[in-house]
Amino acid sequence: MTVDRAADLPVLEARDLYCERDDRDLFTGLSFTVGRGELLQLAGPNGAGKTTLLRLLAGLNRDYSGEVLFQGQALLKVYAEYAAQRLYLGHLAAVKKALTPLENLRWLTAAQAPDDDRLWQALEQVSLRGYEETPCMQLSAGQQRRVSLARLCATDVPLWILDEPFTALDKDGVSWLEQQLERQVAAGGTVIITSHHALQSVPGLRQLTLGGSL
Amino acid sequence: MSLVTATIRRDLLLAARNPGEWANPLMFFLMVAALFPLAVDPDPSFLEKIAGGVIWVAALLATLLSLDGLYRPDVEDGSLEQWLASGESLYGLALGKALVHWCISGLPLTLMSPLLGLMLSLPDEAYAALVLSLLIGTPVLSLLGAVGAALTAGVRGGGLLLSLLILPLYIPVLIFAASAVYHAGIGMTYNGQLAMLGAMLALAMALTPFAAAAALKINLLR
Numbered sequence: 001m002t003v004d005r006a007a008d009l010p011v012l013e014a015r016d017l018y019c020e021r022d023d024r025d026l027f028t029g030l031s032f033t034v035g036r037g038e039l040l041q042l043a044g045p046n047g048a049g050k051t052t053l054l055r056l057l058a059g060l061n062r063d064y065s066g067e068v069l070f071q072g073q074a075l076l077k078v079y080a081e082y083a084a085q086r087l088y089l090g091h092l093a094a095v096k097k098a099l100t101p102l103e104n105l106r107w108l109t110a111a112q113a114p115d116d117d118r119l120w121q122a123l124e125q126v127s128l129r130g131y132e133e134t135p136c137m138q139l140s141a142g143q144q145r146r147v148s149l150a151r152l153c154a155t156d157v158p159l160w161i162l163d164e165p166f167t168a169l170d171k172d173g174v175s176w177l178e179q180q181l182e183r184q185v186a187a188g189g190t191v192i193i194t195s196h197h198a199l200q201s202v203p204g205l206r207q208l209t210l211g212g213s214l
Numbered sequence: 215m216s217l218v219t220a221t222i223r224r225d226l227l228l229a230a231r232n233p234g235e236w237a238n239p240l241m242f243f244l245m246v247a248a249l250f251p252l253a254v255d256p257d258p259s260f261l262e263k264i265a266g267g268v269i270w271v272a273a274l275l276a277t278l279l280s281l282d283g284l285y286r287p288d289v290e291d292g293s294l295e296q297w298l299a300s301g302e303s304l305y306g307l308a309l310g311k312a313l314v315h316w317c318i319s320g321l322p323l324t325l326m327s328p329l330l331g332l333m334l335s336l337p338d339e340a341y342a343a344l345v346l347s348l349l350i351g352t353p354v355l356s357l358l359g360a361v362g363a364a365l366t367a368g369v370r371g372g373g374l375l376l377s378l379l380i381l382p383l384y385i386p387v388l389i390f391a392a393s394a395v396y397h398a399g400i401g402m403t404y405n406g407q408l409a410m411l412g413a414m415l416a417l418a419m420a421l422t423p424f425a426a427a428a429a430l431k432i433n434l435l436r
Contacts, residue, residue: 060298062435083301092292098231099224110220111300135231 009072010035011159011190012057017066019052026052027210030066036158037204039181039191044210050194051091051163053210057192058088058161084111086159093148097137101128101147104136105154112155122154123147126176142168149173152180159190166197178202217297218306225314235283236318239276243323246272247330258335265334266344266395272330273323273348274355274384278377280319281359284311285367289433294367298434304427312353312360312423320352336399343398343408347391350411357418358383364429387414 010033017030026049034040042050055061057068059075059082068075070082095104105119114122123129126146136144145168152160166174178201184191185204199205229236250268251261288294297307327348331341362380366372394407 058299060295060435080301083299086299088296088299090292090295092290092295094292094296096224096228096291096293098228103224103227107220107224108296110217111302 010069011071012075012192013067013069013072014057015067015069017053017056017064017068019049019056019061019064021049021052032208034190034192034206036188036190037185039185039193039199039202039205041199041205041207042192042194042210043196043207048210050210054161054163054192054194055090058086059083060088085157086161087151087155087157088161089148089151089165090163093144095136095144095147098135100131100133100135101139101150102132104147105150108148108151109154112157114154118154119150122150125153126150127172142170142173145169146173149177149180152177152184158188160184160192162191162193162195164194166195216306217300217302218310221297221307222310222314225311226317229314229318236280236322239280239319240322240326242279243272243276243326244330246275247333250334261335262337262399263396265331265336266340266399267392268334269327269330269336269344270347270351270388270392270395273327273352274388276323277319277352277355277359278380278384280315281363281376281380282366282373284315284360284363285430286363286372289367294430294434298431304430305423308360308364308423308426308430309419312357312426315360316353316356320348320356323352324348336395339401340395340399343395343404346408347394347404347411350408350415351387351391354387354411354414354418355384357415357422358387361422361425361429364426364433367430368433387411390414 013033015031018028019026030053032040042053044050052061056064059068059079062076070078075082094108096107099107101123102119105122109119120129120132123132126149128143128146128150131139131143136147139147145165149165149169165177169177174197178199181191181193181199181202185202193199247269255261285294288297297304324345327344328341331344336344359376359380362376365379366376369375390407390410394404394411397404397407
């Protein structure tokens with residue numbers, strides 16, 4: 001019988017993180033773990049370092065001291081493996097305005113390469129059916145946001161790292177995104193998110209509040 | 215489909231949707247050749263001596279004009295961040311980006327060059343040398359330029375800095391290419407100059423993507 005060791009380990013573990021920006025300490029001695037079926041919400045006032053911590057966990061900010069472990073191994077040593085299992089959605093939507101939602105989504109999901117049926121379904125889920133052939137510059141800010149959020153249901157990636165995903169979404173969009181977060185957590189996935197939105201409806205919610213002395 | 219092929223496809227599609235972006239440097243190229251005889255001397259015996267050099271200077275400056283758009287849009291809209299997040303090798307990205315840049319700048323410049331030769335009364339014997347030198351030389355311009363574009367992509371107003379950084383690196387290409395065209399025009403062999411350009415291309419293909427990838431990392435992973 002083989003024991004899957006990776007299954008017992010936390011998905012991400014932060015050990016004694018320290019990060020400063022412009023001679024200001026953002027966080028010191030920060031340690032925490034995130035496991036399967038958990039949603040970690042990073043909270044705190046503007047400028048507290050939420051996005052910095054999120055980029056750090058995504059492996060995109062490498063200017064810190066301390067350790068981040070992915071399933072027990074140093075994150076940057078297994079970066080390619082890690083990158084294949086996490087989806088990062090930042091402030092910037094990476095949506096090209098001259099391309100249609102379908103073309104944009106095809107590029108955004110190129111690493112997983114889902115078939116066209118799945119892409120169409122994903123666009124339908126974010127209520128962009130009927131706009132497949134419209135260049136994104138003719139869509140509203142919320143609709144452009146939905147194009148990049150369509151990735152969430154076009155691929156199966158166990159770890160989501162989302163930076164303010166509720167920005168510019170309308171009521172329906174917000175409840176759709178909440179459902180997606182619940183679905184991901186229920187399926188044993190993991191979500192790390194920065195948001196000022198109340199996420200009490202999601203089971204497995206944990207909050208991490210950063211200080212933020214401005 | 216890997217991310218490299220997906221990106222090459224997407225960038226070509228973007229170029230097809232925004233023809234203005236790559237047509238502008240081509241217009242510049244054409245205008246230089248059209249204005250030169252008007253301003254200097256329309257006498258063919260004078261023009262044929264300088265034609266090769268003028269066309270090459272114009273091609274070089276047209277390439278410089280188009281470089282700023284190589285990485286900047288991708289940095290600004292987050293595409294490059296997504297690329298870094300994907301864990302794919304940046305070498306492939308840098309090579310693919312330079313390839314697409316050549317397809318929409320160097321290749322059309324090469325194809326247009328015989329027309330400019332006609333306008334500047336280039337000697338008949340020099341056309342082959344002109345097209346061949348551009349075909350081998352413009353990819354070097356794209357590859358070297360991509361390093362500068364990667365270095366300045368995150369800098370506001372990086373366009374001027376880019377020109378200052380890259381122009382000195384372009385000078386060897388200019389010297390050998392213009393010399394190839396000139397020697398062809400006076401009936402001499404130009405194999406040596408083309409061989410030098412070929413060597414520069416081989417070196418640039420092997421090394422510049424590493425430099426561009428390192429520059430992008432410095433710019434974005436912080």
